[in-house]
Every structure is written in C-alpha cells, then in structure tokens.
Amino acid sequence: MTIVYTDAHLAHQPPHEIYEGELVAYAEKAARAEVIIKAIREQGEHRIIAPKEFPIEHIYAVHQRSYVDFLQKRSEKLEKGRVLYPSYFISDTYAPVTPGTYVASCQAVNVALTAAEQLLTSQQPVYALCRPPGHHAEHHSMGGYCYFNNAAVAAMYLSAQGKVAILDIDLHHGNGTQHTFYDRDDVLYVSLHADPSVMYPHISGFTDEQGRGAGLGYTINYPMPLGTGDKQYLAKLHQALQDIQHFKPDFLVVSVGFDTFIKDPIGGFKLTIPVYKQLASHIADLQLPTLLVQEGGYNVEHLGMMATTFLSGLQPR
Ligand code: Q9C
Ligand code: ZN
Numbered sequence: 001m002t003i004v005y006t007d008a009h010l011a012h013q014p015p016h017e018i019y020e021g022e023l024v025a026y027a028e029k030a031a032r033a034e035v036i037i038k039a040i041r042e043q044g045e046h047r048i049i050a051p052k053e054f055p056i057e058h059i060y061a062v063h064q065r066s067y068v069d070f071l072q073k074r075s076e077k078l079e080k081g082r083v084l085y086p087s088y089f090i091s092d093t094y095a096p097v098t099p100g101t102y103v104a105s106c107q108a109v110n111v112a113l114t115a116a117e118q119l120l121t122s123q124q125p126v127y128a129l130c131r132p133p134g135h136h137a138e139h140h141s142m143g144g145y146c147y148f149n150n151a152a153v154a155a156m157y158l159s160a161q162g163k164v165a166i167l168d169i170d171l172h173h174g175n176g177t178q179h180t181f182y183d184r185d186d187v188l189y190v191s192l193h194a195d196p197s198v199m200y201p202h203i204s205g206f207t208d209e210q211g212r213g214a215g216l217g218y219t220i221n222y223p224m225p226l227g228t229g230d231k232q233y234l235a236k237l238h239q240a241l242q243d244i245q246h247f248k249p250d251f252l253v254v255s256v257g258f259d260t261f262i263k264d265p266i267g268g269f270k271l272t273i274p275v276y277k278q279l280a281s282h283i284a285d286l287q288l289p290t291l292l293v294q295e296g297g298y299n300v301e302h303l304g305m306m307a308t309t310f311l312s313g314l315q316p317r
Helices: 007-011 031-043 065-077 101-122 150-159 175-180 230-247 273-284 300-312
Strands: 002-004 016-019 022-025 047-049 126-128 164-168 187-194 219-224 251-256 290-294
Touching: 002 101, 007 101, 031 047, 031 300, 065 101, 101 126, 101 150, 101 290, 150 164, 150 175, 150 251, 150 290, 164 230, 175 187, 187 230, 219 230, 230 273, 273 300
Parallel strands: 002 047, 002 126, 126 290, 164 187, 164 251, 187 219, 251 290
Antiparallel strands: 016 022
C-alpha cells in the first residue's frame, strides 16, 4: 500500500492544552505519528512517499481566507518556544498555536492531497499519515488538536471527480467535516462516535443532525454510549457501511482515529487491537477507491500496533 508521510509535523509540538482553566500535558504528541511510521517501516510491506506541494486554494476551498491568514501570521510572528491561545478563530482550548503550527498544518493538508491524487491513478487504498489531525477544524476555526481539515480538503478535491462518501471512525464526532458538506447531496458524511452529550465536541454529532436543503439525508450520525466494545461497534459499522453502499459513491474517504482503543488516555470506548483489522476488512469489502486519513488516537505505546493491524485488514484477500 502507498503511505504518504513527512516529518514536517515535528515543527508543531505544543507543550500543553487548557482543560477547565488548567494547563495540562498535550495529548496530541509528535510521537504519535513517529511510532506509526516506525511500525509501518518495520512491517516493510509498504511504499512510503513524501507529499508534494499543492496550491493554497485547496485550503481556501474549505477554510475562510481570513482564518488561514490569521493562522499563518500568528504562527510566523511567534518567537521560538512561545505558545499562543488565540482569542478568536478557535472553538475551544485544545488548539494552541506554536511557531511551526501553520507550516505543519499546511504539510498535513499536502499529505492528504498527495494521497488523494494517488488514488485517482492507482485505485489501491492510500493512507495519509496526517499530523496535526483535521476533522474538528471548521470553516473559520481551529479546535480539538485540529487546524486545517485534511480529510475535508481531500474530499473536496475528490468531489470534483465524482461522489464522495466520508466515513469517520475517530472516537469524536467530526464537526468540521460534517459542517463542510452539510448542504451537499454529492458528499455523504457518516460518523460513528461517542455520545456528544458526554464526550468532546459536545455540541454536534447528535442523530437529528441530518444535513440541510439538498444535503438533507446526506449526513448520518451514529452516537454510541461510553463503554462501547468490539461487538456493538462492529454492528454500528455494518449499518454505516450499508448507508455508504446505498449512496453509491465513486470514492471513500475514511477519517481514521485510534482513540476508540480500550487503553486510550482520553477515550471511553473499549475496542481491542484485533478489531482494527476487522474494521479495515469490512471497509475494504466495499471495494471502493479508498483514502485513509489519520485523525486521533493517543496511546503512544500501542499506536504502532493499531495502525499496522488496521492496514493489514485492507490488503486484498
Ligand atoms: N480532558 C481528535 O481526536 N478534549 N481530537 C480533551 C481532555 C479534546 C480530540 C479532553 C479532544 C480532541 C482529533
Ligand atoms: Zn478523536
């Protein structure tokens, strides 16, 4: 399989986030992506390529220019070692800006777009190892460890070539991605996530959010209770995959999060490692050109194993 990766994300390493007014350690660590690429290299079965540069217009297709400009200027103006919690263009206290944040975020988008471009020519699954993640980034705000919405930018790019289904299997609801395509009937957004009444992002991901106007019926949310395990998760995934099949997309974009793992430090679900292979093989059974985009997952000790287990389920059987 083709994997797209760059170590440009190392420029973005906030030391902390703010939880209920207190500074706490930043969960979205650079080591997350490093242990995943290390495990993939050790597996030795994959072709790892670097991202190419895409024009900024791809980011403007999803994000407001004034927000993009703000992130660029404020990142570049920061002195080394400084951290900014902006007072605007931000949805919560989980997206601090460092001097390298803009560059790293642009490169994460380039990773997703490079993978999307590969998909147009190869038809084989492609994995975009993005960091920082993206699905909480909105039209004009950063939040939840996300700055630019990598999956949404890639889906926007692919949607010029055909119908796109987005399956979001991160623990958290992908509010930014949902909102990007909320009015459209040619991009389906389906998300499995922890009940937002008890889990971040708290304000979206409820079942009554179903799209608007022409987009009504093209957003589907499957919130699940805390404590959800392998069996219940697979049952809901089955429903989500049926929705996708019914939509008859030309492309599938999967926002992949490993924060559903039983030992995730900020999680609440109880998925075990072997189930990630099953999730992937059910996804592969759709037989669609599939772009996998990395989102969350915070157990650095087990992330390498989760990622290689997941990728092994995508191989043709
Ligand atoms: N007490 C992603 O998975 N909440 N973002 C942390 C800690 C922020 C998750 C709460 C969760 C953001 C991409
Ligand atoms: Zn998440």
